[in-house]
Amino acid sequence: MLRDNKSDSLFRLNHYPPSPPELQLQLQPFLGGRSQLLGFGEHTDPQIISVLRSNDTAGLQVCLRDGTTWVSVPPDRSSFFINVGDSLQVFTNGRFRSVKHRVFADPTRSRVSMIYFGGPPLSQKIASMEGLMEEGEESLYKEFTWCEYKKSAYKSRLGEYRLGLFEKAVAGR
Numbered sequence: 001m002l003r004d005n006k007s008d009s010l011f012r013l014n015h016y017p018p019s020p021p022e023l024q025l026q027l028q029p030f031l032g033g034r035s036q037l038l039g040f041g042e043h044t045d046p047q048i049i050s051v052l053r054s055n056d057t058a059g060l061q062v063c064l065r066d067g068t069t070w071v072s073v074p075p076d077r078s079s080f081f082i083n084v085g086d087s088l089q090v091f092t093n094g095r096f097r098s099v100k101h102r103v104f105a106d107p108t109r110s111r112v113s114m115i116y117f118g119g120p121p122l123s124q125k126i127a128s129m130e131g132l133m134e135e136g137e138e139s140l141y142k143e144f145t146w147c148e149y150k151k152s153a154y155k156s157r158l159g160e161y162r163l164g165l166f167e168k169a170v171a172g173r
């Protein structure tokens, strides 16, 4: 899907300028009680896979399964950080999780990151892959195309759990 010449992949370059204490103080009324300046609000990536490379300035955090604990990802300019996207969560019927992440600006140093977001062609059906499913396992998600998901994701707020709209209602969940 990613190699398809109609693949809907994109490349993003992010720059988070330093946010020195004076600036943080000035912006205090807008920080919502946080002590640091948010560079990129919490979200999951909608595509299949994201491959990120950054300079050696910290700032990226991922949210653990409990939904409230945030853990800093140590920056490493010689490594790639691979992130599962919402579509891969659906392809694997929830075995791989699309992790919520966010970025804080560093007080003294700029952070630069570049990310390749591997997305499928617009007409691609996003559905749990038969070959991965155990016998009798039900798909957790309704069927949809990448185009439908993308439209819905771009209409939603950044931090929303966008897959929620595409989950099947299962008793007890």
Ligand SMILES: O=C(O)CCC(=O)C(=O)O
Pocket: 012, 014, 040, 045, 052, 054, 060, 101, 102, 103, 112, 113, 115
């Ligand atoms: O800049 C980063 O480290 C992450 C940015 C990000 O999550 C995104 O562009 O989707």
Ligand SMILES: [Fe+2]
Pocket: 043, 044, 045, 101
């Ligand atoms: Fe992201």
